[in-house]
Amino acid sequence: MKIxxxxxxxxxxxGHEGWLVPGTNHVHxxxxxxxxxRWGHNMEAHGLARKEGLTACVVLPDGNTEELCIExxxxxxxxxxYTPVQKGLYHFIGKYVGLYVIDQQGKHQRGTLKDYPDxxxxxxxxxxxxxxxxxxxxxxxxxxxxxxxxxxRVEADEYTKWQPGxxxxxxxxxxxxxxxxxxxxxxxxxESDKAVVQSxxxxxxxxxxxxxxxxxxxxxxxxxNLVPVGEAGLYSDTKYTNTYYFNVRKRKVKN
Numbered sequence: 001m002k003i004x005x006x007x008x009x010x011x012x013x014x015g016h017e018g019w020l021v022p023g024t025n026h027v028h029x030x031x032x033x034x035x036x037x038r039w040g041h042n043m044e045a046h047g048l049a050r051k052e053g054l055t056a057c058v059v060l061p062d063g064n065t066e067e068l069c070i071e072x073x074x075x076x077x078x079x080x081x082y083t084p085v086q087k088g089l090y091h092f093i094g095k096y097v098g099l100y101v102i103d104q105q106g107k108h109q110r111g112t113l114k115d116y117p118d119x120x121x122x123x124x125x126x127x128x129x130x131x132x133x134x135x136x137x138x139x140x141x142x143x144x145x146x147x148x149x150x151x152x153r154v155e156a157d158e159y160t161k162w163q164p165g166x167x168x169x170x171x172x173x174x175x176x177x178x179x180x181x182x183x184x185x186x187x188x189x190x191e192s193d194k195a196v197v198q199s200x201x202x203x204x205x206x207x208x209x210x211x212x213x214x215x216x217x218x219x220x221x222x223x224x225n226l227v228p229v230g231e232a233g234l235y236s237d238t239k240y241t242n243t244y245y246f247n248v249r250k251r252k253v254k255n
Contacts, residue, residue: 005075008039008047012098012125013108016041018049019220019243020092020131021077027135029085035092035131037070037078042198043187043220045076055095056080059148061088061135068092087136089159091148094129099235112234122235128152131245132159151175152240154184154221162248168211170244171203172223178207179225190217213248220245 008016016039023034037056040046056068066082073079084090099112101119109115113122128150148155157169172179180203188197201221203209211219221244230236 003072003075006047007050009049009098010100010108010110011041011046012049012096012127013100013123016046016049017127017222017241017243018054018094018096018129019043019245020094020129021218021245022131022133022247023079025247025249027084027133029087029136030083031135032081032083033133035080035082035133036073037080037094037129038076042185042222043189043196043218048076048078049096051078053097054078057093058082059091059093060084061086061090084133084135088134088139090133090135092131092133093148093150094127096125096127096129098125098127099123100125101235113236114233121237122230124230124235124238125241126151126238127241127243129243129245130154132156134159134161149173149175150242151227151238152223152225152242154223154242154244156244156246161251162213162246163251164213164216164248166213166248168213168246170209170211170221172207172209174225179203179223180205180207182207182223182225184209185222186211187220187222188215188217190215216248216250218245218247 018039021036039049059065068080070078100108101116101122103109153173155171182203184201186199201209223242226239229238
């Protein structure tokens with residue numbers, strides 16, 4: 001069945017991005033899991049992007065990668081499904097690429113310099129969405145797999161199940177270093193389902209930043225970086241976006 005949705009793909013030129021959300025937070029080996037792919041800005045949903053140009057994969061605890069199938073779910077998100085068979089930390093990654101120019105009239109058009117040879121500028125909007133999932137108990141975390149060393153990424157100092165009150169450290173990295181003194185957006189939504197709270201963070205001289213997770217809820221870090229890297233005859237620069245979703249939950253006390 002074809003699912004009708006409000007197509008806001010082209011809003012990526014104004015700041016829309018995708019992010020991943022887990023369907024469950026407690027997973028064991030052999031459990032079937034769902035990961036939802038959402039679209040909007042700063043964790044506020046706004047329509048949905050076209051599926052063309054969207055890919056997803058999962059990086060396994062042993063560093064191997066498996067491509068994932070993306071399916072329609074409803075008017076607000078896509079879904080990808082996976083059954084982990086080994087204990088450890090899994091990285092889910094979505095990627096979306098959109099090519100746009102600014103034409104002679106100053107308007108954004110979908111296409112490349114091949115389509116608009118007289119364009120004022122041409123950009124590849126390359127977006128990555130990242131989410132981690134811990135499968136099983138008593139996990140020994142390994143080094144970050146090579147696959148995760150993306151052109152722009154938000155990397156946690158340690159991946160674990162975070163709790164309210166923790167100070168969580170991250171670093172903003174590129175393919176060949178870190179980004180110092182760079183603003184990152186933080187979106188937060190508490191467990192009462194109130195409106196999203198948005199704030200700005202800034203990396204230090206080593207690209208480090210910290211999130212004070214005072215409350216339980218959903219958190220999303222959104223980083224962007226424009227670089228003068230293009231492809232001859234198609235586009236002249238690339239605007240990278242990376243989102244990292246994580247949740248903070250109160251630990252259940254056993255009676």
